[in-house]
Amino acid sequence: MNGKIQADMTLDCIGLACPMPIVKTRKTIDQLADGAVLEVQATDKGSLADLQAWARKAGHQYVGTITEGEVLKHYVRKASTAEAKPEIRYPHTASNEELAQRLASGDDVKVLDVREAAEYAFRHVKGAISIPLGQLASGYDALSPDSELYVICRTGTRSDMACQWLAEHGFSRVKNVLPGMTAWTGETQSEVEGN
Amino acid sequence: MMTTVKAMTSGELARYLIDRKPLYILDVRNEDVYGDWRIEGQSIESINIPYFDLLDGVEEAVKQxxxxxxxxxxxxxxxxxxxVAEQLAEAGLREVYYLQGGMKEWSEHLEPVKAGDLPDGALYQFVRLGKGCLSYMVVSGGEAAVIDAMRTTGVYEAFAEKLGVTIKHTLDTHLHADHISGGRKLAELTGAAYWLPPKDAGEVTFSYAKLEDGERIAIGATEIGIGALYSPGHTIGSTSFIVNGQYLLTGDILFVASIGRPDLAGQAEDWAGDLRRTLYEGYRGLSEELIVLPAHFGQIDELDENGRVAAKLGDLFRDNPGLHLEDESEFRRAVTENLPQHPNAYQQIRQTNMGRIHPTEEEQREMEIGPNRCAIHDQ
Structure with a gap:
């Protein structure tokens, strides 16, 4: 299952006792770009609760954890400064409810999830296509410019940027889904067991 | 700079609590864990700052x-x-300790105190301060019986060896839901008999000696007896013991400041009536001079100046709020509604005590984390 979770960097904290996993995670995340995902491998069971609590306070996004034998693999996404003050510029938006309704009616609409692959792996809208924002320029060939496209991310900021970019590249039927996955209550899928 | 951080053992911390010596605690665990369960005592003050808020410096803590x-x-x-302690010492604080083994060891520490005298022996209470559990050793004439033993059985073996006595019996007042019983293990290690009330043992996978109402177990050459008194309510099999006509071991039926909850085996409604009959009729018929020794305490202030949790039965009939719910429907409401949260992992703990699952030592420790919450007034 782990093959499906992608991280930009992996940090080895195997065998380290508290407080070292958090000490090292803090140092390492500073070296990452905004929005990048860090995988932290640890064997200290307490690292799960500590990492969640620390990420909440530090403003980073705790994405999820998978367990492989004795090893816990935690995924944390570095908060980006742009996300701190969400700015929605693309004019065509849709509510979570509107998208859920369109999907439930079986309409021919596509959902594009522009979050990082690791975020997508833990939980995404059923049937959503994954192209992280940073890979949109190289990955958008897979999409048809004529299809009706609902673009979603965690809070609406990355999807706003994706919508603007897609509009500039000939996509005419694109909507930004607000507020996004953070409040999504419709049907979801996961690539990770137990999630 | 030379720092002066010292380890404090759980045993040393226990003396601070029992002797009411002032101690200031900085708890660096997560806020939710601290909110749930922490070290408390009359002479203890504590604050909580998670360690990851102190990684860049401890000024914030030093100020407080x-x-x-x-x-x-x-x-x-x-x-x-x-x-964190090392940083505090570097910041100039003079007398800084860290808790050796952390809350993990503290939650397992047993502090033995003498609960009272017996002919040619004594009754000892083992206070598990970190969890509020109480277990007992009845000693007389070179023999011993251990009641409601914790899973850290080495403590009882070492204590018996120090006294030069042989453990002949281990007994559980009921099938426990808040901690893993050491009764069976201790019996296997020492060759003692393990006693359990049969009505709580319907699903157990091992053999045991049946603890029936009226059973008398002799300890030592003298005439000390442990008399079993069937007292259902917390569980259907709950049994109290009267030791030498002096002490009433109430298990999880009657505590010093509260009464037991009837819901941990899933039968609050059915057992509320049993609980009331045991407390208001069964115990009423006993001598008010009996010293009540329960299996739990809820608040640290239930410990007396010797660290012992005990009270005269007559005093409890006067002071314990759980014995003043005269109206039957009021009683039923008190023991079935607005109960505290269940003890951590109580279902798995019950399964373990039945011998139906076999968690590792590490898993057992995890299951027992947190307060006991066996009384209706626990938080």
Whole structure:
């Protein structure tokens, strides 16, 4: 299952006792770009609760954890400064409810999830296509410019940027889904067991 | 600069609590864990700052801590408390300790205190301060019986060896839901008989001696007897013991400041009536001079100046709020509604005590984390 979770960097904290996993995670995340995902491998069971609590306070996004034998693999996404003050510029938006309704009616609409692959792996809208924002320029060939496209991310900021970019590249039927996955209550899928 | 951080053992911390010596605790675990379960005592003050808020410096903590007197830094297992304690010492605080083995060891520590005298022996109470559990050793004439033993059985073996007595019997007042019983293990290790009330043992996978109402178990060459008194309510099999006509071991039926909850085996409604009959009729018929020794305490102030949790039965009929719910429907409401949260992992603990699952030592420790919450007034 782990093959499906992608991280930009992996940090080895195997065998380290508290407080070292958090000490090292803090140092390492500073070296990452905004929005990048860090995988932290640890064997200290307490690292799960500590990492969640620390990420909440530090403003980073705790994405999820998978367990492989004795090893816990935690995924944390570095908060980006742009996300701190969400700015929605693309004019065509849709509510979570509107998208859920369109999907439930079986309409021919596509959902594009522009979050990082690791975020997508833990939980995404059923049937959503994954192209992280940073890979949109190289990955958008897979999409048809004529299809009706609902673009979603965690809070609406990355999807706003994706919508603007897609509009500039000939996509005419694109909507930004607000507020996004953070409040999504419709049907979801996961690539990770137990999630 | 030479730092002066010292380890404090759980045994040393226990003396601070029992002797009511002032101690300031900086607990560096997560806020939710601290909110759920922490070290408390009349002479203890504590604050909570998670260690990851102190990684860049401890100024914030130093501002809130007193400049003199002992300071104990506490975390889950020890690592973070050493880390923070060293920084506090470098920042100039003089008497800084860390808790050796952290809350993990504290939750298992048993502090033996003498509960009272017996002919040619004594009755000892083992106070598990970190969890509020009480277990007992009845000693007379070179023999011993252990009641409601914790899973850390080495403590009882070492104590018996120190006294030069042989453990002949281990007994459980009921099938426990808040801690893993050491009764069976201790019996296997010492060759003792393991006693359990049969009505609580319907699903157990091992053989045991049946603890029936009226059973008398002799300890030592003298005439000390443990008399079993069927007292259902917390569980259907709950049994109390009267030791030498002096002491009433109530298990989880009657505590010093509260009464037992009837819901942990899933039968609050059915057992509320049994609980009321045991408390208001069964115990009423006993001598008010009996010293009540329960299997739990809820608040640290239930410990007397010797660290013992005990009270005269007559005093409890006067003072215990759980014995003043005269109206039957009021009683039923009190023991079935607005109960505290269940003890951590109580279902798995019951399964373990039935011998139906076999968690590892580490898993057992995890299952027992947190307060006991066996009384209706626990938080």
């Amino acid at each position: 801590l007193p400049s003199d007197g002992p300071i104990l830094v506490v975390c889950a297992k020890e690592g973070s408390s050493v880390f």
